[in-house]
């Protein structure tokens with residue numbers, strides 16, 4: 131708990147003349163008990179900090195932060211999750227003891243946060259530059275927050291190396307073997323707040339770049355340890371699998387991959403490449419625009435894609451390095467887009483297979499803005515915490531699906547590994 135928070139609490143308590151509600155002397159050191167849940171590391175169980183003065187004060191939303199303190203903190207006394215990231219106001223404002231102080235890790239009850247613990251196989255420690263590509267993508271998200279900021283704070287906590295003896299090279303079957311590692315290296319007290327991921331070698335004997343445990347879910351693996359990959363490919367795969375964890379599919383709302391008007395790294399065309407955005411290359415992004423339906427029967431290079439409000443032509447014009455049929459073409463999403471990659475912009479419309487399925491008869495529905503569709507609950511795992519401190523924020527089972535079956539197409543081969 132920060133000094134400011136303690137001061138606010140003490141002030142609220144004394145202002146109201148209460149001294150028996152909660153714990154008036156908010157201790158510096160929290161009580162902890164140690165348990166060994168990770169190899170070689172003593173970690174502590176989550177012991178809640180003293181409930182802030184709410185025993186005798188109104189706490190309308192039942193999040194264990196009483197209304198007067200919520201007012202001081204600028205959080206919403208009528209909503210236990212002011213910023214809508216599934217981490218409740220108490221956890222984000224006061225954290226928990228035992229080494230799980232979300233506040234110390236940078237959580238903010240008024241700005242969306244996503245926490246990921248990342249462990250890695252030998253020789254696969256991620257570089258900060260690679261992680262920053264994904265962190266920056268989330269920071270630039272077109273998502274508004276109660277504190278007036280835009281973006282999402284992605285906390286990737288790189289934790290520890292999996293020992294060579296524990297680093298199962300084939301992870302087959304993937305989740306059985308993954309759970310053995312997770313059981314040893316992931317502190318259980320993080321489960322209500324963190325996604326867990328591994329930078330691993332392979333899974334299920336294939337060349338797939340990674341897999342998420344479901345859509346949404348709270349576990350995923352990036353399995354590029356066997357391949358020589360670039361920083362962008364690694365970062366794109368990390369963001370792609372995390373995307374499944376937060377509810378995104380290969381077609382955004384559906385599993386139809388390669389939809390030409392779905393401009394997201396969830397679309398396999400972009401996982402290893404990203405986009406040109408604002409003059410920068412290889413920018414990783416989920417879809418930030420809505421693009422109108424397009425028919426392969428009538429493709430027009432001059433008019434390119436059509437925006438769906440509130441997306442504008444100007445928004446589309448910022449996005450370039452578009453890809454169809456495994457080739458990057460010139461132009462941008464708004465105009466002069468060389469769909470057939472023949473080096474010239476044709477004025478007349480024509481039929482073109484844009485998703486590589488061998489047909490020119492497909493009509494693709496309007497695409498979604500991914501950033502506004504994220505699911506923060508980790509498939510029902512994130513948003514729960516110690517009973518009495520963090521209430522169930524409402525598990526949504528609606529989107530729970532069996533683990534994703536990755537298509538074999540996004541394997542690493544010589545062409546993709548350039």
Ligand SMILES: [Zn+2]
Nearest residue numbers: 370374380536
């Ligand atoms: Zn995928």
